[in-house]
Amino acid sequence: MRFFLLFSMVAIYSNAQVANDSIANTRYFEDQFYIGLSYNFILNPTEGSSQRNLSYGLQAGVIKDIPLNRSGTKAIGIGAGLALNSYYSNLVANLSDNVISYSIDDDITRSKLETHLLEFPLEFRWRNSTIDEYKFWRIYGGIKAAYIVGARSKFDSEEISEGFKNTDLAKFQYGLTLSFGYNTFNLHAYYALTELFNGDASVNGEVLQYKPLRIGLIFYIL
Structure with a gap:
């Protein structure tokens, strides 16, 4: 009798282990790395200001994929990465006696504001993938802090070319993100909820309230 009970317990335990292993084996993780390229729009421009040239953005990082269901179609993504964003316009930054001032100049050759950022994306992820399927539809939405x-302003004219470290920007930025697509190529958008400048910067008496909108492509890599 004791032998029968012991045998039954071992059998039940073994079956439970097999079931747990099967469930564990169905869990899989997607999209551990990302690389993105975007065009940067400037929202809320001041009167007389306009974009010029190609305002571009680059981003790359790693994301920890955390499945929320057994099939892996729903997940949370938590990551960290680096980004470089440039904004070309007719807004010129000038540094004099450690004071930064701004003006609108349509005669310059080029004026650029460049930012370097540490990024921390948080995504809710839906995809129709499986453990064996690497081509699938995805929709990822979330927020990115x-x-x-570091930031740098630079302008070029026919006579001079000057650049300096710009400290007028709001250090902490965050906004909404959305990525969707199929397989390798995915559309990506970022809408800033914070202003680019710190609130003290102004031009012609008008406070600079620029907000970035980035639209481009993002590539997810296992």
Whole structure:
């Protein structure tokens, strides 16, 4: 009798282990790395200001994929990465006696504001993938926080070319993100909820309230 009970317990335990292993084996993780390229729009421009040239953005990082269901079609993504964003316009930044001032100049050759950021994306992820299927539809939406670790303003004219470290920007940035697509190529959008400048910067008496909108492609890599 004791032998029968012991045998039954071992059998039940073994079956439970097999079931747990089967469930564990169905869990899989997607999209551990990302690389993105975007065009940067400037929202809320001041009167007389306009974009010029190609305002571009680059981003790359790693994301921890955390499945929320057994099939893996729903997940949370938590990550960290680096980004470089440039904004070309007719807004010129000038540094004099450690004070930064701004003006609108349509005669310059080029004026650029460049930012370098640490980014921390948080995504809710839906995809129709399986453990064996690597081509699938995805929709990822969420929020991305970022910290500006460095920024530089530069302008070029026929006579001079000047550049300096710009400290007028709001260090902490965050906004909404959305990515959707199939397989390798995916459309990506970022809408800033914070202003680019710190609130003290102004031009012609008008406070700079620029907000970035980035639209481009993002590539997810296992």
